[in-house]
Amino acid sequence: MKEYKSMSVGQIVADRFDNATVFKKYGIDFCCGGEISFAKACEKAGVSMDVLIQEMEQPEASTSESIDFKSWPLDLLVDYVLKIHHRGIREKGPRIFELLNKVANVHGDNHPELLEVKHHFYESLVDLNQHLEKEEQVLFPYIYEMAEAKLNNQPQVDFHCGSVEYPISAMMGEHDAEGERYRLIASLTNNYTAPVDACGSYRLLLQMLQQFETDLHTHIHVENNIIFPRAIELEKGF
Incomplete structure (x- = not known):
């Protein structure tokens, strides 16, 4: 499992673009607000970090159109x-x-x-x-x-x-x-x-x-x- 709790929102999406779908669901800005820490973003969105991590780790979150930009x-x-x-x-x-x-x-x-x-x-x-x-x-x-x-x-x-x-x-x-x-x-x-x-x-x-x-x-x-x-x-x- 990735060390999401030590990463910024932008780093998480850069690591795996499919994570953008999860962030969009909770209204988390991963582009202009990409430098914000994952913990702070979850706090602002009013959602548990563990909930988001669980969703990001689900295999079905992947899409065939995902691009590995990194x-x-x-x-x-x-x-x-x-x-x-x-x-x-x-x-x-x-x-x-x-x-x-x-x-x-x-x-x-x-x-x-x-x-x-x-x-x-x-x-x-x-x-x-x-x-x-x-x-x-x-x-x-x-x-x-x-x-x-x-x-x-x-x-x-x-x-x-x-x-x-x-x-x-x-x-x-x-x-x-x-x-x-x-x-x-x-x-x-x-x-x-x-x-x-x-x-x-x-x-x-x-x-x-x-x-x-x-x-x-x-x-x-x-x-x-x-x-x-x-x-x-x-x-x-x-």
Whole structure:
């Protein structure tokens, strides 16, 4: 059995991504709040550590879609984030906003919370686009360079930011802001629950918003709890 009680929430999910399903069940934030200790997270959620450990140790908790991110090379993890998550935000975000705009126009009078959701989601897309560009132009190229240098036994490459820890700290702060924003969106939509008068488009919108948030949580988890710590460790190893 893993020594869960001495691990952080992020470490537990990084060790086995299926554990994210258990944490979601109890409302435990494993991406933006990944640095919190398992004990503290259980205390905040009002659930016994032993109960969660029992659920995480159950074989049926595994899924065929589970990905063992921790076994991947660092540069492959960056490839994954770029090609799956960055690309996904840019492709899916505008489509969701277009549908959100239509649904808000039709149902906004009876459900004014949709106008708030529309505002917050638009702001999220703007901020996320800037965030992705900073990762693509500053942080990730340096991580690629470090990974290649280490592979080829070359000396450490120069980085104009000084240390990789500086952009990582900024990116984690922005991750926290997005995590808070989607907690608000989830609250405004009653955890993405369709009201009784919702049409098919309204229901589809909520499903798409919920999936967008789920994908964003995976994205942030992989960066905060796997890529960033390993990049810091790699830099210090030169």
